[in-house]
Amino acid sequence: MIGTFERLRGLGPTPALAVLAGIAGVVGSYAAAGFTPSFVVAPIDSYLAAASPGFLITFAITVLGDLGQRIALLTAVGLAVAAFAALALVGTVAGREFAARADRLPGRTLAGPLLAAFGVAGLAFLLVPATAPALAAGGSTAAVLAVGEAARRSPPPGQSSGRRAVLTGLAGTLGVGALGYLFGNRAGGDGSAPGAAAAASTGSSAGSANPASTPDPAETERLLGAAAELSLDVEGIEPLVSRRFYNVDINSVDPKLAAEDWSLRVTGAVERELDFDYEEITSRASREEFVTLRCVGDTLNGQKMDNALWTVIDIEPLLAEAGITADSEQCCVMLHAADDYFEEFPMSALREGMLAYRMNGEPLPRAHGAPVRALIPGHWGEINVKWITEIEVLIEEKKGYWERKGWHGTGPVTPVAKLHAKNRLDDGRMEVGGHAYAGTRGVSRVEVSTDGGRSWSEATLSEPLPGDPRDAWRQWVHRYDPPGGEHEVVVRMFDADGDVQPREQAKPYPRGASGWVRETVRP
Ligand SMILES: Nc1nc2c(c(=O)[nH]1)N[C@H]1C(S)=C(S)[C@@H](COP(=O)(O)O)O[C@H]1N2
Ligand SMILES: [Mo]
Numbered sequence: 272m273i274g275t276f277e278r279l280r281g282l283g284p285t286p287a288l289a290v291l292a293g294i295a296g297v298v299g300s301y302a303a304a305g306f307t308p309s310f311v312v313a314p315i316d317s318y319l320a321a322a323s324p325g326f327l328i329t330f331a332i333t334v335l336g337d338l339g340q341r342i343a344l345l346t347a348v349g350l351a352v353a354a355f356a357a358l359a360l361v362g363t364v365a366g367r368e369f370a371a372r373a374d375r376l377p378g379r380t381l382a383g384p385l386l387a388a389f390g391v392a393g394l395a396f397l398l399v400p401a402t403a404p405a406l407a408a409g410g411s412t413a414a415v416l417a418v419g420e421a422a423r424r425s426p427p428p429g430q431s432s433g434r435r436a437v438l439t440g441l442a443g444t445l446g447v448g449a450l451g452y453l454f455g456n457r458a459g460g461d462g463s464a465p466g467a468a469a470a471a472s473t474g475s476s477a478g479s480a481n482p483a484s485t486p487d488p489a490e491t492e493r494l495l496g497a498a499a500e501l502s503l504d505v506e507g508i509e510p511l512v513s514r515r516f517y518n519v520d521i522n523s524v525d526p527k528l529a530a531e532d533w534s535l536r537v538t539g540a541v542e543r544e545l546d547f548d549y550e551e552i553t554s555r556a557s558r559e560e561f562v563t564l565r566c567v568g569d570t571l572n573g574q575k576m577d578n579a580l581w582t583v584i585d586i587e588p589l590l591a592e593a594g595i596t597a598d599s600e601q602c603c604v605m606l607h608a609a610d611d612y613f614e615e616f617p618m619s620a621l622r623e624g625m626l627a628y629r630m631n632g633e634p635l636p637r638a639h640g641a642p643v644r645a646l647i648p649g650h651w652g653e654i655n656v657k658w659i660t661e662i663e664v665l666i667e668e669k670k671g672y673w674e675r676k677g678w679h680g681t682g683p684v685t686p687v688a689k690l691h692a693k694n695r696l697d698d699g700r701m702e703v704g705g706h707a708y709a710g711t712r713g714v715s716r717v718e719v720s721t722d723g724g725r726s727w728s729e730a731t732l733s734e735p736l737p738g739d740p741r742d743a744w745r746q747w748v749h750r751y752d753p754p755g756g757e758h759e760v761v762v763r764m765f766d767a768d769g770d771v772q773p774r775e776q777a778k779p780y781p782r783g784a785s786g787w788v789r790e791t792v793r794p
Pocket of ligand 1: 516517518519520521522564565566567608609610612638639640651652653654655656657658659
């Protein structure tokens with residue numbers, strides 16, 4: 272270890288130049304691939320997520336939230352830079368050795384950059400078998416090394432050769448960086464980088480050139496208009512159709528699928544295996560349905576719960592075509608996706624399920640599963656598989672991605688009434704409000720206590736959305752004269768059968784958060 276360090280020091284500024292070249296290599300890959308799975312960082316990031324033990328992921332989801340994903344992405348970038356830098360260093364040292372021996376050969380000084388380019392392009396291609404990003408990574412690394420080395424050999428008078436090399440290398444890396452910014456954003460750029468994920472929920476997607484029949488836009492407009500109309504006028508909570516729909520992904524980089532290239536296979540314990548393309552899915556009779564999703568990793572009063580209007584077809588007829596009838600024996604299914612995600616759950620839940628290809632009147636955004644995702648009413652978000660590619664019918668249970676990490680997130684959601692608005696009104700009263708959701712059990716009533724649970728009042732509920740959807744949230748609001756000081760507000764919901772939700776609080780891991788939400792309010 273110390274020996275290695277001493278040897279690196281003996282190289283002078285070469286390690287610094289190698290790091291710059293490594294950065295340039297990663298940026299070069301980005302320039303060619305954009306923020307897509309062909310970006311060299313993507314497989315490292317998903318490897319980190321898949322290989323992390325359950326407790327770490329649980330901590331990342333429930334404590335760090337979106338920060339956890341950013342840390343994973345940064346770690347992956349760091350690892351990619353380190354690997355490229357190491358190859359650049361080895362290439363440079365070996366190249367100098369070679370140049371010293373072959374001291375007549377023209378172009379011998381390019382031996383180092385060339386060796387590094389081979390190494391970096393090779394490694395990049397091993398990680399992502401895509402030619403252009405691999406070549407761009409190798410080329411960018413070599414370019415920075417070449418200009419840095421040239422500057423080292425012929426420093427202008429009065430400047431140390433090492434300093435000159437690093438400064439030139441830095442200029443080269445910044446140049447590559449500018450190109451990367453320009454081209455990378457174009458290649459992968461539809462706002463699906465984690466920072467822009469929320470904005471993507473109303474953005475464009477792979478399906479923009481989609482040839483298929485779309486539902487009557489006037490009908491969509493009417494439904495969205497009705498949802499806006501029915502939304503309670505409460506500052507600080509989402510309207511009935513979320514403005515920012517949450518995002519949960521196993522990877523930092525989302526798949527980018529073109530509708531024309533996509534297809535959905537039905538495989539496994541079926542009479543006939545089937546393969547549907549986008550056209551076949553979207554030319555079927557569709558309908559618009561409001562469906563709410565909530566992540567099993569959502570904390571009790573967290574924000575990973577949202578509602579949208581989806582254009583859907585039912586899955587049941589596809590199963591029938593594959594020869595699966597209502598009395599078939601198959602216990603369960605595994606849904607597979609383009610990001611290597613997989614989730615298993617009961618066949619009975621899939622029969623109720625839908626495939627969605629539009630969201631709030633737009634083609635399904637990339638961040639939410641373009642071109643087609645599954646929606647399974649009443650169940651935790653995780654089985655609502657995005658970028659779906661295969662429905663595998665099983666005769667025996669298996670574990671899905673999250674269940675392998677210790678979660679039990681394939682069942683029905685727990686009922687919840689969130690408390691997100693705590694507003695002081697102009698007339699001196701307090702206003703509290705939020706959303707209530709119980710999956711297909713429905714919400715019939717929300718009660719609020721402003722004295723820590725001693726007495727209860729009935730809150731105002733938003734009217735049901737048009738079509739009386741089977742799996743959509745409601746909003747609630749309650750206004751009251753606040754007591755003198757700090758007080759505790761408690762909220763509980765009742766389902767359609769009139770049953771109150773369980774009071775005891777439980778953390779998200781492993782079966783989803785539950786219990787009555789309690790918040791301290793200061794008037
Ligand atoms: N292919 C794929 N599908 C997926 C996921 C994923 O990482 N990959 N995440 C799941 C989880 S845990 C949830 S909560 C929902 C979130 O959907 P959203 O990002 O559209 O809100 O998608 C589910 N479907
Ligand atoms: Mo989730």
